[in-house]
Amino acid sequence: MNVLIYLVPMALLLGLTGLVGFIWTLRTNQYDDLDGAALRILPDDDLESE
Amino acid sequence: MIEALDLSKFVERSEPGCAHITLAVEGVGCAGCIRKIEDGLQKLPGIVNARLNFTQRRLAVEWRDSETNAERIVAAIEQIGYRAYPFAPERIAAEDNHETKWLLKCLAVAGFAAMNVMLLSVSIWAGNVSDMMQETRDLFHWLSALIALPAAAYAGHPFFKSAWRAIGARQFNMDVPITVGVILALGLSLYETATHAVHAYFDSAIMLVFFLLCGRYLDRSTRQKTRQFAGNLASSKAEFAHRFGPRGELSRVPASALQRGDCILVQPGEAVPADGLVASGQSEVDQSLVTGETIPQPVEPGMTIYAGAINCSGALTIRVAAAGSSTLLQEIERLLLRATEAKSRTVRLADRAARLYAPIVHLTAAATAVGWLLAGASLHDAIVTAVAVLIITCPCAIALAIPTVQVVAAGRLFRAGIILNSGDAIERLGTADTVIFDKTGTLTLPEGVVDGSSVDPDILERAARLALSSHHPLAAALARCARERIPYAGVIEDCGNGVRGNIEGQEARLGSAPFCGLTRPSSQNKAANSAASTIFFTHAGRVAGIPICQRLRPDAVAVVKALIGRRLDLMILSGDRPNAVEPIARQLGITQWYAGLSPAEKIATIEKLKALGRRVLMIGDGLNDAPALAAATVSLSPITAAQLTQTRADALFLGDYLVPVLDAIALSRRARSLMQENLGLAIIYNALAVPIAVAGLANPLIAAAAMSGSSILVTLNALRGRLGRRPEVHATGVAPTQADEQPAPSKARVTESRPKDRVLESAAAARDRLEYVR
Numbered sequence: 001m002n003v004l005i006y007l008v009p010m011a012l013l014l015g016l017t018g019l020v021g022f023i024w025t026l027r028t029n030q031y032d033d034l035d036g037a038a039l040r041i042l043p044d045d046d047l048e049s050e
Numbered sequence: 051m052i053e054a055l056d057l058s059k060f061v062e063r064s065e066p067g068c069a070h071i072t073l074a075v076e077g078v079g080c081a082g083c084i085r086k087i088e089d090g091l092q093k094l095p096g097i098v099n100a101r102l103n104f105t106q107r108r109l110a111v112e113w114r115d116s117e118t119n120a121e122r123i124v125a126a127i128e129q130i131g132y133r134a135y136p137f138a139p140e141r142i143a144a145e146d147n148h149e150t151k152w153l154l155k156c157l158a159v160a161g162f163a164a165m166n167v168m169l170l171s172v173s174i175w176a177g178n179v180s181d182m183m184q185e186t187r188d189l190f191h192w193l194s195a196l197i198a199l200p201a202a203a204y205a206g207h208p209f210f211k212s213a214w215r216a217i218g219a220r221q222f223n224m225d226v227p228i229t230v231g232v233i234l235a236l237g238l239s240l241y242e243t244a245t246h247a248v249h250a251y252f253d254s255a256i257m258l259v260f261f262l263l264c265g266r267y268l269d270r271s272t273r274q275k276t277r278q279f280a281g282n283l284a285s286s287k288a289e290f291a292h293r294f295g296p297r298g299e300l301s302r303v304p305a306s307a308l309q310r311g312d313c314i315l316v317q318p319g320e321a322v323p324a325d326g327l328v329a330s331g332q333s334e335v336d337q338s339l340v341t342g343e344t345i346p347q348p349v350e351p352g353m354t355i356y357a358g359a360i361n362c363s364g365a366l367t368i369r370v371a372a373a374g375s376s377t378l379l380q381e382i383e384r385l386l387l388r389a390t391e392a393k394s395r396t397v398r399l400a401d402r403a404a405r406l407y408a409p410i411v412h413l414t415a416a417a418t419a420v421g422w423l424l425a426g427a428s429l430h431d432a433i434v435t436a437v438a439v440l441i442i443t444c445p446c447a448i449a450l451a452i453p454t455v456q457v458v459a460a461g462r463l464f465r466a467g468i469i470l471n472s473g474d475a476i477e478r479l480g481t482a483d484t485v486i487f488d489k490t491g492t493l494t495l496p497e498g499v500v501d502g503s504s505v506d507p508d509i510l511e512r513a514a515r516l517a518l519s520s521h522h523p524l525a526a527a528l529a530r531c532a533r534e535r536i537p538y539a540g541v542i543e544d545c546g547n548g549v550r551g552n553i554e555g556q557e558a559r560l561g562s563a564p565f566c567g568l569t570r571p572s573s574q575n576k577a578a579n580s581a582a583s584t585i586f587f588t589h590a591g592r593v594a595g596i597p598i599c600q601r602l603r604p605d606a607v608a609v610v611k612a613l614i615g616r617r618l619d620l621m622i623l624s625g626d627r628p629n630a631v632e633p634i635a636r637q638l639g640i641t642q643w644y645a646g647l648s649p650a651e652k653i654a655t656i657e658k659l660k661a662l663g664r665r666v667l668m669i670g671d672g673l674n675d676a677p678a679l680a681a682a683t684v685s686l687s688p689i690t691a692a693q694l695t696q697t698r699a700d701a702l703f704l705g706d707y708l709v710p711v712l713d714a715i716a717l718s719r720r721a722r723s724l725m726q727e728n729l730g731l732a733i734i735y736n737a738l739a740v741p742i743a744v745a746g747l748a749n750p751l752i753a754a755a756a757m758s759g760s761s762i763l764v765t766l767n768a769l770r771g772r773l774g775r776r777p778e779v780h781a782t783g784v785a786p787t788q789a790d791e792q793p794a795p796s797k798a799r800v801t802e803s804r805p806k807d808r809v810l811e812s813a814a815a816a817r818d819r820l821e822y823v824r
Contacts, residue, residue, distance in 0.1 A: 004186070008193060012166060019162040026151060026158075036104030039081035 055290075057120040059307045060136035068098065071120050073109045073134040074282040075102065075127070083132070090130040094118060106278050109134065136304065137281070150274055153267045156205040160260040163201030164253070167194045168754070171253040175751050184246060191243040191250045198252040199236060206232055206259050208266060224449065227408040231444040232258060238437045249434075254441050254753045261761045262449045269453035272460045280469055280702075291323040292316070294367075305357075312370045316361045318543075319521030326368040328353050333364035345583055346524075362522055363547070415439045418744050431746070439743040441753055447735055447760040451728035454768035459721035462771065466713040467704040468686075475700035478684035479714055480722030481665045485613055486656065486682070488670035489624035489631055493638065494600040495706060496671070496690045498527040498583070501597040509594050512553055513587035516541065516560045520549045524585050525560065527598050548586075558589035566593055602634065603708040610638045612712050619664070623652050625672065652678040669711060686711060724771050728764045735760040 025031065062070045075087065084102050087109065091100035096117025102109045111123055120136070127134040170190045177187060206229070213225035232255050239250040291305045292315040300315060305323035308314065313329065316322050322335070334346035336359065346362045349355060355368060419436035423429065459476050463469075470476070487493050500510070514532035517525040519541035525548075541551035548561015559566050566586040584595045603609075613620060622643035624631045635643040644655065656678055659666050668675070668682035671691035679685035679699050687699035696702055703710035739756045742748050 004189070011169070012197070015162055015166055019158060022158045023155060026155060031154075033103040033105045036084065036102065039084060039104060042081040043085055 055121045055124075055302045056307070057124065057136050057304070059304060061120050063115075067115050068112060069115050069120070070110065070112045071123070072137040073111065073124070073127070074137050075107055075109045076133040076135070078102065078104065078107055078132065086130055087127065087132060091123065091126060094123070094126055097123075107282055108137065146274060146277075150267070150270050153208060153263065153270060156208060157260070157263045157267055159201050160205035160256060160263055163197050163205070164256045164260045167198050167253045167256050170194050171750065171754070178248060187248070188243065188246055191239075191252070194250065194252040195240055195243055198256045199240075202232060202236060202256055202259055205256075205263060209259070209262065222408045224407075227411050227440075228258070228262060228444060228449075230412070231255075231440045234437050235441050238434065242434075249750050251437070251441055251750050251753065254750060254757065257754060257757060258441070258444050258446055261446050261757070265449040265453045268457045272453075272457045275460075275464075279464075280471075308370050310370055314368050314370060316366045316368060317521065318361055318363055318365060319526070320361055322355055322357055322359045322361060322366075322368065324357050324368075324370045326355060326370040328355055329367045329369045331364050331366040333366050334362040336360040336362055362524070411440065411443045414443070414740065414744070421744075422746065427746075435743070435746040435748075438746075438748040438753065439740065442739045442743040442748055442756065443736060444757075446757050447732035447764045448729065450761050450764050451732050451768075452725055454765050455721050455724045455728060455771060458768055458771035459717055459724075462717050463701070463714060466717065467710045468714050469689075469702045469704070471696075471700050471702065475684060476718045476721050477725065478665075478700065479667065479718035480720075482618070482667035482684055482715065484619040484621065484659055484664045485667045485669065485711075485715075486621045486623055486678075487640075488668075488672060488675050488678075489622055489634055490600065490626055491671040491690060492669055492688060493606055493622070493634060493708070494602055496688075497601075498524065498598040499601040500528050500531050501599045505594050505596055509587060509589070509592065510596065512558065512589060513560055513585075513594070513596060516549055516551060516553070516558055516587070517585075519543065519551065520560065522548070522561075524583055524598050525549070528560075528585060528596060553589055556590045558587070560585065560587045562586065563595075568593060600630070600634070602637065603706060606708050607638055609708040609712050610640065613715070614639070616715065618715070623647050623655055623678070625652075653681045656681045667715070686714060721771055724768060728767055731764055731767065732760065735763075 030037075057071070060071055064070060078084070078087070084104060087102055088100050091097050091111060096114045098112040098114060100109065100111045109127075113119075113123065124134050124136070170193055174182065174187055174190050176182075209225045209228050209232070212223065213229040216223045216226055235251045235255040235258075239252050239255070242250050290302050291308055292300050293303050293308065294313040294315065295301055308324050314323065314326070318333070328349055328351050330351055332348070332350050334348050335355065336346045349366070354371070355366075415436045418439050419432045422432035422435055427435075456476060460470055463476070490496075500514075505513075510531065511533060514528050514530075515534055515536070515538055517529035518532055518535065518537035520526075520529070520543060538551045538553060541549050543549045544561070544565070547565040548559055550557060550559045550561075552558070563584075563586050566588040568586060583598050585598060587594050587596060610620060620640045620642070622631060622635050622640055624643070624645050625647055626645060628645035631643055631645040635641075644651075647655070652675070656666050656668065660681075660683065665683040667684050667686065668679050669686045670679055671688050675687075675691075679687065685699045685701075687696050687702050689696075689702050689704050691699070691702070701714060703714070735756065739748070739752075742752065
């Protein structure tokens, strides 16, 4: 069962990364305009050929 | 007359030289719109940043003060092809937004903790029936404590705070037993862990917090969404006023910026933006939005005039009396405040239940402890059993039972074109058994329509084209049926009388009877249609009276029939004349109707019905309906209603159709029965789980299974509200109204539309937009 000594902290660390990531998205107001975000990827104005 | 537009009231300045404004934008529907608006604005000089929030249909613009101004930006957006309305900075909304985010953060933390603790707990449960060593179990318990304690301390904050406030006010709400349960469960588990016991309740405590937060977040986000939409609508409806400056110069200001004592000019055809006294000028005003009376009333200096009345003939100067308390934005602000503070009454009902529930739960727990002690159990065992009772009875499913249904129902109502003002409206709408309609503007459309059955079509066409040059509201109705939409050249508007011009070399006049050379309206013209207002036209020696009458909402007959089919009692209470109400009532098949009622009489009628045990749904739009709306059990208003009336109504409906009324009732009835089912499920769960806990048979596994099981069951049941179709009403089956016998009014609108038209258009646009807003 010694494997738990590093498996459990690793699992927790992974979970925490997710949590911190979520809070970061919240802090940077990424949920304010969900419909807009879905549409903003559509225009191709970042392509050089245009 | 050149007037400057003044938007300074809406501009915010955070840092020197930089200004910021939020605009509600109308007509945005696709990705292209976002680019067009943002890129178009970026090209302007001085713009620092322009970002369109597509979900909320709001545009935030920041610019350098020295290079451009808000007025130019609004003009630029208009040039790009969209309408933008300034949005008052809302402090309440910002705080609200902050609070929602905080709840979401708490929810994330609780979710993270619950998942990880559950992972450990499942291992322990599996280990307990196989070969787990005590050391490993202790390690897992300590790890659970390490995760659950800080997470509960952070994520439980919304409940702890609310419970603390309630106790401070010597009251009980649902949060008190929740707080006690969570703290006791955690404390006991910590003790059990320290004494190497088999069972610990960390998973139950943190899962409880997670489920409860779900309910709380859903409740809040629904209210926030409807409020945002109502805010956009309000800003697009906000009217502008012509205000006299200190030197007598006119400027265009938002009506919400008017102050007591300001002098404003109201041109013919415009709506009066604020309550006040007439200082000078003579005119007739259409007070249909205020009193329900459809015939314009004369006004003269010294008379009081109310916001929402339409000025018909002459220009009026008005001294504002009470703009502060009656302007739309202020009302909306009050409405928002009320909406923020007022949790829906069902939740408050739940609080009231908590006052009963909490003592019962605590007494049961105490009785369990005492009972086990008397039966000879050790103090430790008695307390463990008592805490298990507390955890199991925590109102987890109850907390989810109502918000989940509300979210689903509000979403469906929203898509049906109904905006809720108060959260518990759904529940009250579901109980209504009597429906009372106002006539003007509710059963009928706010704007009149020409009844040309007795008029030569050729004359009608000429009169309609002549009407294109008039500002008079009656003329606007006439102008809508002009086929040739080009106004005659050289038409002069004679304020207070009518318009005159030359048609084919001969003078033509359109207006009042004396203006058209009639000393006395002929009996034929007057009596032909007593329910209508008449506008006169004379050309080449021929005189014609053209009746303008009220038009029923297109689906009114079908909706009324469907409502009767749902065993609802229908009634019309109108402030208009009996001979205007009678034909409408007959046409709709409503046998109980009362005309010429004052607001007090309307309330009296409603009170009488309520005393008989009826639950009354009042639907009205006039200022005179506002008290009746407040008196009724539940109320609805069309979006064209007077502003005060809108704030009194529990919900607003959009568009020209009456079918949202039917939708509102049908969907609310369904939602109500789902809420009751959910509460029933929660009670059944308690009835099953409590005896097990009291008997001392509950362990953490049973607690977790029961808790999540009941919560999921309740949520799934609420989702059933999404199923089922809307009641169908076919407007095609509508019996012909006075208006329908006529050629349908052209869809194209007069360019110089009156304010009410604009409102209608924006309401129609809003209805279209509902497709995009979930």
